[in-house]
Amino acid sequence: MLPRLRLPLRGRRDVVCQQAVELVTDYLEGALSRADRRRFEAHLAACPHCTEYLAQMRATIALTGGLTADDLTPQMQDEFVTLFRQWRGAGQDGT
Amino acid sequence: MDQETDAELLGRLRTGDERAFVTLVRRHHAVMLRLAAGYVPSMAVAEEVVQDTWLGVLRGIGGFEGRSSVRTWLFRILVNRARTAGVRERRSVAIGDWVPAVDQSRFDATGHWAAPPEHWVEEAENRIDAAKLADRLRSAVGELPVRQREVVLLRDVEGLSSEEVCGVLEISEGNQRVLLHRARSRLRQVLETDFGRS
Secondary structure, eight states: OOOOTTSOOTTOSSOOHHHHHHHHHHHHTTOSOHHHHHHHHHHHHHOHHHHHHHHHHHHHHHHHHTOOOOOOOHHHHHHHHHHHHHHHHTTGGGO | OTTSOHHHHHHHHHTTOHHHHHHHHHHHHHHHHHHHHTTSSSHHHHHHHHHHHHHHHHHTGGGOOSSSOHHHHHHHHHHHHHHHHOSHHHHTOSOOSOOOSSOGGGBOTTSSBSSOOOOOHHHHHTOSOHHHHHHHHHHHHHHSOHHHHHHHIIIIISOOOHHHHHHHHTOOHHHHHHHHHHHHHHHHHHHHHHHSOO
16 A cells, blocks of 8 residues: 555655656645745656656646637527516616 | 626626627636536536526626626626536535545556656647547546536636636635646546557
8 A cells, every 4th residue: 555645745755756746736836835846846857757747737737728618509699688688678776 | 899808898788788798698608507517417407507697697787896806706606506506516515535646556666657657748739630639628527526627617728716716616725726636637647548558
């Protein structure tokens, strides 16, 4: 059984790969303490696999960000226009 | 016209401007629908929730005080309504058990990579059938547990800040990061399955 890798890094000497992959989001979010960030970056500098992993996470985020919202169908748009006109017709409650 | 800010559109909506309303709806509808779909049993119900939300927006438009962004305000109304309409949320309020970002079998006993990630980043970014990749990602987002899906939709698809996401979903920064981490890790796995040897 592997050690509990979610535990804070405090007191540990080095980050190992299995911990590093769990720290990626906190790292990208700027949520690591300065000491943990230094340890994480030191690990990256020595580990091409985790550097690759980080690049993949960044690519994943970029690709997810490229997903576009589905357009409204004309029928749905008509429904909203109707909704709006009903609201305006009802007198907007003093706004 | 689509370049106007949400706040400008809301201002015009207050004066009864129909085009401002339609622009706002078009801008936010898809993500609202996907958010709502996480809480209710069918797309038909999700559509009702979204429509009900917009009606609520129109009725309560005087209540927007500008303390949050229009988007945060809008999505919070939606999530509250969707939670009321749905039953699934009650089972998924907790952020859930820990799931490793990468399957434990990929590491050796000392926690170092035994099966390291292969190189596919450029291949994914330059993929010719980008539409197919987008479909794959979109369905992977759809299959995430609802809390993870909410966070990744708002953060990575819609581009809200972490602060805005916490405001919409009423969760802590820490929980937001945990959910985001799980969602992104899962989506990376999906891409790896497509591109790498996995």
